Amino acid sequence: MSSVNIDGSKIKTLREQQELTQLYLATVVGVTTDTISRWENRHYQSIKRENAERLAQALEVALEELLEKVEVEPEQSYEQQQGQTPPSAAGTAKLQRFFSVKRVGMALLAVSLLTGALWLLLPSKNIRITCKRIVPEHAAPNVPFPVVIRIKADTDQKVPILIREELIGDGQARGRGPAGEIKDFGKSPRWIGTLHNGQAQFIYLVTPIKNSKGETSILFSGEITSHKGRKTGSKVEGAATVRVAPYHWADGDQDYRISDNEILIAYETYSSPGESGIDFSALERLWLAGRYTWGEATASFEIANTPLPEE
Numbered sequence: 001m002s003s004v005n006i007d008g009s010k011i012k013t014l015r016e017q018q019e020l021t022q023l024y025l026a027t028v029v030g031v032t033t034d035t036i037s038r039w040e041n042r043h044y045q046s047i048k049r050e051n052a053e054r055l056a057q058a059l060e061v062a063l064e065e066l067l068e069k070v071e072v073e074p075e076q077s078y079e080q081q082q083g084q085t086p087p088s089a090a091g092t093a094k095l096q097r098f099f100s101v102k103r104v105g106m107a108l109l110a111v112s113l114l115t116g117a118l119w120l121l122l123p124s125k126n127i128r129i130t131c132k133r134i135v136p137e138h139a140a141p142n143v144p145f146p147v148v149i150r151i152k153a154d155t156d157q158k159v160p161i162l163i164r165e166e167l168i169g170d171g172q173a174r175g176r177g178p179a180g181e182i183k184d185f186g187k188s189p190r191w192i193g194t195l196h197n198g199q200a201q202f203i204y205l206v207t208p209i210k211n212s213k214g215e216t217s218i219l220f221s222g223e224i225t226s227h228k229g230r231k232t233g234s235k236v237e238g239a240a241t242v243r244v245a246p247y248h249w250a251d252g253d254q255d256y257r258i259s260d261n262e263i264l265i266a267y268e269t270y271s272s273p274g275e276s277g278i279d280f281s282a283l284e285r286l287w288l289a290g291r292y293t294w295g296e297a298t299a300s301f302e303i304a305n306t307p308l309p310e311e
Contacts, residue, residue, distance in 0.1 A: 002049045005068040012040040014059045014066075020160070027162060028058035028192050058160075058192075129153040131163070131224045133238035134269060136249035139218075142299035144174070144205040145249040146270040146278050149191075149236060151200040151224065158194050162225045163202055163236070165189040169218035170244070175204030203270065205278065208244045210299045216244045246294035248301060250283055256294075256304065258287040 015025060022036040029036075029051050038044050039055075045068065056063040131151050139145035149163060166188055167173060173185040191202040208218060222236030247254045250266040263283060270278055282301075286292045291304035 003046045004049050004052050004063075005045050006039060006047055006052055006055075006066050007068045008040045008042040008045070011055065011059070011066055014061060015040075018059065020058070024160065024162060024192070025055065025058050027190060029054040060158075127153050127155045127157075127159060127226070129161070129224065129226060129234060131222075131234065131236045133220060133222060133236050133240065135220065135239045135242050137252070138243045138245045138247055138254070139206075139208055139249040140246050140294065140299075140301070141208045141244060142210040143248070143301070144207045144279070145242065147173075147189075147204050147206055147220070148270055149202040149222070151195065151202075153195050153198045155195070155198055158196065159226050160192065160194050161200060163189075163191045163193075163222060164225075165204075165220060165222040165236070167206065167218060167220060170209040170216060171206045171218040172209070173204050173206050175202075203278070206242070218242045218244065246296075248283070248286060248292065257291050258283065260287075263287045 015022070022033045022040075026033045026036050031051065035044075039047065052066060053063055056066055059066070129151060130153075131149060134148040134150065136145055147165075149165075151161060151163075153159065165173070165185075168187075171187070173187065173189045174182065175185060175189060175191070176182060185204065189204045191204070193200045193202065206218060208216075218241070220236075220240045220242075224234050224236060245254070247256070248258065250258055250262050252262055252265070266283060267280070271280070286301060286303075289303045292301045293304045295302045
């Protein structure tokens with residue numbers, strides 16, 4: 001696995017300029033805050049390339065900007081190698097140092113003026129963020145059901161956000177991690193994303209354990225945090241309870257049949273642009289079959305051989 005040399009001071013500077021926390025970077029990269037601190041303080045200069053790429057993604061810069069700069073010594077003449085500096089070269093060196101210092105001073109002044117201008121242009125009001133959780137009313141044991149968290153804000157800025165969810169009950173969560181990889185969250189789903197045009201969406205799956213007995217429920221609680229100190233510790237609103245019962249999560253009226261309206265609602269509510277991770281093919285199979293039954297022994301749905309009696 002390839003490694004790269006990073007500039008810890010540059011990482012710290014970029015993080016502080018964007019008002020990001022070490023926790024935010026650690027969550028995106030998939031390391032601890034202690035590791036981020038060691039990178040910034042140059043305890044570890046060589047890190048895995050994949051970690052460096054995630055770090056650059058979190059800081060919204062090209063990977064090259066985080067790499068240690070290697071200074072190349074200018075080629076020396078024979079006289080310079082022997083410790084002899086021609087008189088003309090000495091004068092040239094002084095002029096180069098003078099103009100170099102002058103250029104640095106002008107650059108610092110320009111950066112200061114630009115920073116001040118940007119600060120004045122930043123909105124002074126806090127960003128209002130709403131976060132809502134959407135879950136089905138019920139779900140069957142051993143069958144994953146979707147959880148959707150929709151975030152909206154009154155800003156068009158690209159604001160990074162962090163969502164922390166907690167599950168109470170007999171269920172395990174699974175979804176996409178910060179780098180897009182499929183990850184087992186257990187009872188603590190975590191997600192970092194960025195608001196685009198004031199919106200974002202996080203989808204993950206929860207599987208009730210196979211040996212759930214009787215009617216039980218899975219409870220949810222969550223919190224959203226955004227950087228720049230504009231929104232911290234706001235609760236995720238919306239539905240917070242899913243009852244475990246032997247019906248498909250899309251079967252709203254629990255009649256062992258997925259109707260046209262129910263499958264449309266499932267697509268509209270729980271799908272998103274791109275890959276969502278929800279197995280809609282299994283849902284479509286039950287919809288096309290007309291009727292399904294619950295197999296207690298197999299803890300799965302089965303196609304009904306005979307129609308169920310009409311009520």
